[in-house]
Amino acid sequence: MSDEPETTYRPGDALVARVAAEAAAGVPGVVALRTDLAGTLLGLAGQVVGTKRAPVVGARVDGRQAEVTLSVVTRLGFNCRDLARAVQREVGEAVRAYTGLDTLVRVTVVEVLIDRSPATPADADVSAR
Amino acid sequence: MALTPDTGLPGTAGDVEAHAPVEPLACGRDAAEVWDHAEAGTLDEHERSCPHCGAAAADARGLEAMVGRLAQEPLIPPASVVDRVVGAVLAELRPRDLIPLDSPHGPAALDATAAAAVLRGVVDAMAGMRARSCRITRPSASGGTPGPAEVAMTVTARFGVDLASATARVRQMVVAAGEQALGVPVARVDIEVVDVFVDGAFVDEPGVAR
Structure with a gap:
């Protein structure tokens, strides 16, 4: 019988959110993570009073399961479906590796940045024939 | 500013997540109660003479002074605050x-x-x-x-x-x-x-x- 005291730990929602945000931000094609109104207001309040920004990822831990919800902004040139899958895979693996939690990752691509450039002769031409 | 900790009783914030009881001071008093008494100016005789309660009361007064200073500082919001808030509100209101x-x-x-x-x-x-x-x-x-x-x-x-x-x-x-x-x-x-x-x-x- 071991004399060591029983020790338990529970990863918190904020921890999972920060791990998820770090992992998502590192996925190629993710330009930014978007938060909701509450997150925006918290972030602004944090800037005003000089504290760290609020996490831009929603996370909820329930027992050995975690659920992460994030909204990403990407750029034209990255396939939205492939990007969403990559984010789900990377975030899921990162949270699982760091906390041991099985993680469901909900991803929404909320904006695709389009670099506007003048049309070139190489563009598809449908002028009168 | 009530400093009494969450009791975990129904109808309180403890519904969300129950907290472990707060460790009492070495003299057996509840630190949160001492903080409340110090803030309200109603320290009893024990709390005035006890070194442990005195330290807790000093913490409360120090925190109150710091919070008071921060509350009096003028808030200077970032220049983009209106744009960001309006954008967030519109995004929230728009049915996605x-x-x-x-x-x-x-x-x-x-x-x-x-x-x-x-x-x-x-x-x-x-x-x-x-x-x-x-x-x-x-x-x-x-x-x-x-x-x-x-x-x-x-x-x-x-x-x-x-x-x-x-x-x-x-x-x-x-x-x-x-x-x-x-x-x-x-x-x-x-x-x-x-x-x-x-x-x-x-x-x-x-x-x-x-």
């Missing part, structure tokens, strides 16, 4: 229309407005065509899984463009962009040519390009 994305890893979706902007951009990049509006939907197929997307667009064309071939090219580009840029198969493209335009011309007659 989402297109499901196929993924084996869990729920994934694409904002329909963002998808439409991509398809409009593709049409705008074509010589002789300009997109006016675009709507993309992805109705469920049999079995509840999302089926291929349907796109409805209104466009304007340069005066003189062969409309049949132009719209065929638009359809081709939209289908290609749906798969390559969005990752969404497109099964149907409805194109309505609502007007024509003349490059660099300003014509006042109704129904003619401006």
Whole structure:
């Protein structure tokens, strides 16, 4: 019988959110993570009073399961479906590796940045024939 | 500023997550009660003479002084605060229309407005065509899984463009962009040519390009 005291730990929602945000931000094609109104207001309040920004990822831990919800902004040139899958895979693996939690990752691509450039002769031409 | 900790009783914040009882001071008093008494100026005789309670009361007074200083400092919001708040409020109020994305890893979706902007951009990049509006939907197929997307667009064309071939090219580009840029198969493209335009011309007659 071991004399060591029983020790338990529970990863918190904020921890999972920060791990998820770090992992998502590192996925190629993710330009930014978007938060909701509450997150925006918290972030602004944090800037005003000089504290760290609020996490831009929603996370909820329930027992050995975690659920992460994030909204990403990407750029034209990255396939939205492939990007969403990559984010789900990377975030899921990162949270699982760091906390041991099985993680469901909900991803929404909320904006695709389009670099506007003048049309070139190489563009598809449908002028009168 | 009540400092009494959450009791975990029904009807309190403890409903969300029960907290372990706060460790009492070495003298047996509850530190949070001492803080409340110090703030209200109602320290009893023990709390005034006990070193442990005295330390807790000093902490409370120190915190009160710090919070008071911070509260008196003028708030200088960032210059972009209004834009960001208005943007966030509008985004929150706008009913978000989402297109499901196929993924084996869990729920994934694409904002329909963002998808439409991509398809409009593709049409705008074509010589002789300009997109006016675009709507993309992805109705469920049999079995509840999302089926291929349907796109409805209104466009304007340069005066003189062969409309049949132009719209065929638009359809081709939209289908290609749906798969390559969005990752969404497109099964149907409805194109309505609502007007024509003349490059660099300003014509006042109704129904003619401006």
